[in-house]
Amino acid sequence: MPLASRYWIALAWLVGGAAVSGTMPAQALDKVSFGTNWVAEAEHGGFYQALADGTYRKYGLDVTIVPGGPNTNNRILMTVGKLDFFLSANTLESFDAVAQNVPIIDVAALFQKDPQVLLAHPDVGVEKLQDLKNLTIFVSPEGMTSYYPWLRAYFGFKDSQTRPYTFNPQPFLANKHSAMQGYVTSEPYAVEKEGGFRPKIFLLADEGFSDYSTLIETRRELVERKPDLVQRFVDASIIGWYNYIYGDNAAANILIKQQNPEMTDALLVYSVAKMKQYGIVDSGDSLKLGIGAMTDAHIKEFFDEMVRAGVVKGDLDYRKSYTLQFVNKKVGLDLRR
Numbered sequence: 001m002p003l004a005s006r007y008w009i010a011l012a013w014l015v016g017g018a019a020v021s022g023t024m025p026a027q028a029l030d031k032v033s034f035g036t037n038w039v040a041e042a043e044h045g046g047f048y049q050a051l052a053d054g055t056y057r058k059y060g061l062d063v064t065i066v067p068g069g070p071n072t073n074n075r076i077l078m079t080v081g082k083l084d085f086f087l088s089a090n091t092l093e094s095f096d097a098v099a100q101n102v103p104i105i106d107v108a109a110l111f112q113k114d115p116q117v118l119l120a121h122p123d124v125g126v127e128k129l130q131d132l133k134n135l136t137i138f139v140s141p142e143g144m145t146s147y148y149p150w151l152r153a154y155f156g157f158k159d160s161q162t163r164p165y166t167f168n169p170q171p172f173l174a175n176k177h178s179a180m181q182g183y184v185t186s187e188p189y190a191v192e193k194e195g196g197f198r199p200k201i202f203l204l205a206d207e208g209f210s211d212y213s214t215l216i217e218t219r220r221e222l223v224e225r226k227p228d229l230v231q232r233f234v235d236a237s238i239i240g241w242y243n244y245i246y247g248d249n250a251a252a253n254i255l256i257k258q259q260n261p262e263m264t265d266a267l268l269v270y271s272v273a274k275m276k277q278y279g280i281v282d283s284g285d286s287l288k289l290g291i292g293a294m295t296d297a298h299i300k301e302f303f304d305e306m307v308r309a310g311v312v313k314g315d316l317d318y319r320k321s322y323t324l325q326f327v328n329k330k331v332g333l334d335l336r337r
Contacts, residue, residue, distance in 0.1 A: 029062035030229055035074025035083040040067050040259035042271030043185055043214065044087065045252055046110060046281070046291075050240025052251035059236040061229075067259050079104055079219065085233060088217040090114060091302055092146055094321035095312050103220040106322040108234045108292035109212035110241055112284045113205035115183040115275075116147055116213075119191060120200040121176045129202045133157055136178040138165035143181050147204055147211075149309040154208065169194060184278055185271040203278055210302045212294065213280075223323065234326040238292045242335035245272065245281055282336065289328040296324070 036044050047065055050056045056063040066083060068074045075093075078086035079102060086104075088094060094106045120126040120135065133155065139148055139162045151157040163171070165181050172180035173195045182188065184203055191199045205211070216234060223230055244252055249272065257263050275281050285293040299322060306312045 027060065029057060029060055030232075032056075032061050032063045032085065032229070032233055033066060033083045034063060034085045034087070034233075035066040035068060035078055036087045037068045037074065037089050039069050039262075040065075040256040041186070041263060042253075042256070042268045042275070043115070043183070045244040045249060045256065045268075045272065046241030047087075047237055048240075048255045049244035049247075049249055049252035050236050052255050053240075053243060055236045055239050055243070056233075059232040061232055061236060063233075065259075075217075078217065081219070084218060084222060086217045088215040089213060090146065091212045091215070091299065091321070092306065092311065094215070094217065095303070095306070095316060095318055098318060098320045099312070099316055104217055105220050105223060105320070106212075106215045106217050106294070107223065107230055107326045108216040108237065109294045109327075110215065110237065110292055111213035111280050112282070112286050112293065113203070113278065113280050114147075114209060114211040114213040115185050115278075115280050116143075116204045116209070116211075117182050117184045117187070118179050118202045118204070119172065119182055119187060120179045120202070122197060122200055124176055126179075126200050129207050130155055132179045132202070133161070134177075135161065136175060137162050138172055138178065138180045139163070140165045140167070140181060146311065147209055149311050150204075150209055150305060153309040154305075184280070185274045186267065188274075189267055189270045206278075208305075210298060210305060212298070212302070216292075223325070227325070231326050234292060235329075235331050238290060239332045239335065241281055241291045242332040245276060246335060246337040285328075288330075290330045290333050292327045292331070294322060294324055294327050 034047065051063055051065060066074060074083060075086050077083045088106065097104050118132060118137065120132060126132065148157065169180060169187065169190050172178050180187065184201060188199055188201055216237065218230060253268050256268065282291055285295050285298065299318065303312065303318045307314045
């Protein structure tokens with residue numbers, strides 16, 4: 001056979017082989033929808049990291065993140081099956097689901113500490129949390145039913161000293177003898193920028209408010225039918241959080257800004273720094289068990305606090321609100337830097 005003929009036969013085989021291999025289906029990815037509780041921000045960064053750097057795909061998942069917002073209720077959408085997972089703000093939401101007999105459950109806690117803070121002006125004699133009892137405090141309606149009853153029960157705060165917080169720092173800035181609620185990752189930044197001073201920061205978690213925050217929540221039936229999918233989503237999200245906090249998070253921040261054009265690079269940098277400084281994501285039990293850790297003892301402690309504060313009833317079977325099936329496996333520990 002002439003050399004040219006052998007060449008064209010070989011070329012045809014290679015092209016044909018490539019065409020055949022190109023038609024072989026890649027391993028199918030499981031489609032997963034994850035609804036957050038607010039617009040895209042650094043407090044959701046680990047999930048965007050896992051999406052941006054391909055971690056979800058590595059775990060066989062095609063994840064769509066659905067941002068929340070003031071006119072969006074992703075939790076209801078998850079409850080009725082329109083979304084697979086939801087980012088729950090705190091453990092109290094899960095206690096309430098048990099009380100209302102709603103079949104949803106927490107499967108991981110990405111924040112070991114609730115980022116809730118109270119802010120005060122400097123140089124007005126405020127040195128410890130108890131000193132805020134002498135000030136006007138701007139508190140949201142949600143705060144009046146969650147952390148503020150704890151402040152009443154444990155520190156003697158009064159409802160009469162509160163005023164409505166409308167997520168605007170101006171009333172606080174205008175009154176030096178006032179305090180304001182916020183997240184350690186955002187409101188102090190706004191005060192520094194708009195008020196020109198660094199506020200006193202009291203992280204309630206460091207004062208004994210032992211709530212978990214930024215929990216992955218899903219329906220019980222998904223846990224029962226597809227535990228492998230739940231495990232993969234939890235594990236990939238945990239790795240996403242390690243990489244977001246300790247690694248290169250530039251690609252994740254690009255996604256965040258795409259979904260939330262009002263987000264700035266400066267606030268993203270500030271938020272990540274505060275999460276690391278205060279151990280919001282990685283502290284306590286997560287240092288040994290891995291990010292996402294939950295323990296029976298920790299949740300019981302918080303439940304007892306809320307019973308004493310009158311937020312939940314003592315006969316609530318709070319153990320139905322969570323499962324340890326998918327966490328405490330030391331996933332991603334080697335990524336800590």
